[in-house]
Amino acid sequence: MTGRRVDIAIIGGGLIGCSIAWHLTKQGVRPLVLEAEIVGGQASFAGAGMLGAQVEMQEPGPLFDLGVASRAEFPALCEALKEETAIDPEYVAEGMVRVASTPEEAEELRTRGDWQRQAGQRSEWWTPEELREHLGYPMAPCEGALYLPDDHRVEAPRLVKALARAAVLAGAEIRQNEPVVKIDSGARDVRITTPRAVYSAERAVVAAGAWSSLLLGRPEWQNRVFPIKGEAVLLEAGLFPLRKTVFARDIYLVPKADGRLYLGATEQRNTWSKEPSAQGLAQLTERANARVPELKTLAVSEIRVGLRPWSDDGLPYLGPLPDSDRLWIAAGHGRNGILLTPITGRLLAEWLVSGRSSPLLRAFHPSRIVRRSS
Numbered sequence: 392m393t394g395r396r397v398d399i400a401i402i403g404g405g406l407i408g409c410s411i412a413w414h415l416t417k418q419g420v421r422p423l424v425l426e427a428e429i430v431g432g433q434a435s436f437a438g439a440g441m442l443g444a445q446v447e448m449q450e451p452g453p454l455f456d457l458g459v460a461s462r463a464e465f466p467a468l469c470e471a472l473k474e475e476t477a478i479d480p481e482y483v484a485e486g487m488v489r490v491a492s493t494p495e496e497a498e499e500l501r502t503r504g505d506w507q508r509q510a511g512q513r514s515e516w517w518t519p520e521e522l523r524e525h526l527g528y529p530m531a532p533c534e535g536a537l538y539l540p541d542d543h544r545v546e547a548p549r550l551v552k553a554l555a556r557a558a559v560l561a562g563a564e565i566r567q568n569e570p571v572v573k574i575d576s577g578a579r580d581v582r583i584t585t586p587r588a589v590y591s592a593e594r595a596v597v598a599a600g601a602w603s604s605l606l607l608g609r610p611e612w613q614n615r616v617f618p619i620k621g622e623a624v625l626l627e628a629g630l631f632p633l634r635k636t637v638f639a640r641d642i643y644l645v646p647k648a649d650g651r652l653y654l655g656a657t658e659q660r661n662t663w664s665k666e667p668s669a670q671g672l673a674q675l676t677e678r679a680n681a682r683v684p685e686l687k688t689l690a691v692s693e694i695r696v697g698l699r700p701w702s703d704d705g706l707p708y709l710g711p712l713p714d715s716d717r718l719w720i721a722a723g724h725g726r727n728g729i730l731l732t733p734i735t736g737r738l739l740a741e742w743l744v745s746g747r748s749s750p751l752l753r754a755f756h757p758s759r760i761v762r763r764s765s
């Protein structure tokens with residue numbers, strides 16, 4: 392077994408780990424990323440790619456602020472990645488419509504549009520006729536829709552591949568098929584054990600998605616981050632006129648740059664299974680067909696399943712653990728990990744290097760677990 396000393400180790404090569412790694416290289420650091428299987432093979436592969444800074448937020452607060460700030464970083468991030476790696480993360484600036492199925496939902500969405508406009512974000516209310524006109528295809532009767540012209544989309548598997556390749560090109564080392572089995576954080580270093588080596592890191596960041604609590608292995612972190620299984624179906628859309636993402640209470644339809652349509656996604660607690668279920672797939676196709684009957688004839692092209700890293704209070708944990716300035720966590724992004732990829736990577740990298748954290752991160756500090764349990 393070999394031993395090695397590294398400055399910063401990142402455990403987990405999903406979107407979050409790869410974004411921190413790439414941003415660290417911009418700060419002159421050459422991090423080591425340890426990935427249990429293959430880079431971007433878990434939740435970051437399954438995600439729909441919606442950048443739902445507005446559609447996903449039901450109230451103002453730190454998550455809304457972080458989401459809006461992160462969404463603004465996508466154009467420059469995707470351009471830089473394309474230039475550095477020749478991989479296109481397929482950022483498509485088409486906005487999103489949030490459909491209201493009942494008068495109560497319409498009321499709730501209008502209220503949401505109002506507070507988001509007061510917070511400086513754009514939105515418009517579309518009548519059912521306007522929705523039909525903008526989409527170019529018929530939908531089941533509805534009460535109208537909130538149009539969010541700035542909630543765009545990317546293709547998550549391409550984004551994670553581009554971040555990983557860019558990080559490696561800039562000097563990061565990514566070791567795949569090397570699961571971390573033990574982490575010991577001491578006064579002098581963090582000892583990270585894998586089946587191949589023991590690493591001694593100045594600092595380590597656990598970015599292991601749904602597995603982060605398990606990996607920390609400390610009682611106070613038990614179930615702070617846990618999996619919520621999500622299944623999705625991709626259809627070959629053929630000549631179907633797709634442009635905007637359509638988001639309804641029970642289903643969302645995300646057009647992809649390669650002509651496919653992503654139907655998402657189920658939510659199931661208390662399971663580590665990544666097998667697609669007959670029930671989940673039936674639910675998705677039935678709901679999509681009920682909204683847009685023309686989808687019935689499209690061919691199924693792919694099924695994706697992933698475990699969203701959910702957190703116990705709905706906010707990601709970002710920063711050093713309460714009892715250690717060497718061991719950090721960046722996990723628990725739930726339904727919004729793709730949206731939050733740029734800002735998580737940039738602000739954590741800056742914090743790790745400068746020692747100063749952004750005020751935008753205050754609500755996400757891991758020390759909140761101490762306040763909540765005291």
Ligand SMILES: Cc1cc2nc3c(=O)[nH]c(=O)nc-3n(C[C@H](O)[C@H](O)[C@H](O)COP(=O)(O)OP(=O)(O)OC[C@H]3O[C@@H](n4cnc5c(N)ncnc54)[C@H](O)[C@@H]3O)c2cc1C
Nearest residue numbers: 403405407427435438439441571600621697727728729730
């Ligand atoms: C169906 C679905 C749809 C989604 N849609 C959206 C969306 O539209 N918009 C959005 O913003 N978000 C969406 N999400 C959420 C988003 O995909 C996640 O929040 C995000 O991918 C989490 O990234 P991560 O890097 O934290 O986790 P992951 O991608 O799961 O990466 C964690 C990595 O850690 C590795 N790992 C685990 N244990 C170890 C270990 N012991 N040693 C080393 N490595 C380890 C894993 O192998 C994995 O590669 C969706 C998720 C799902 C499942």
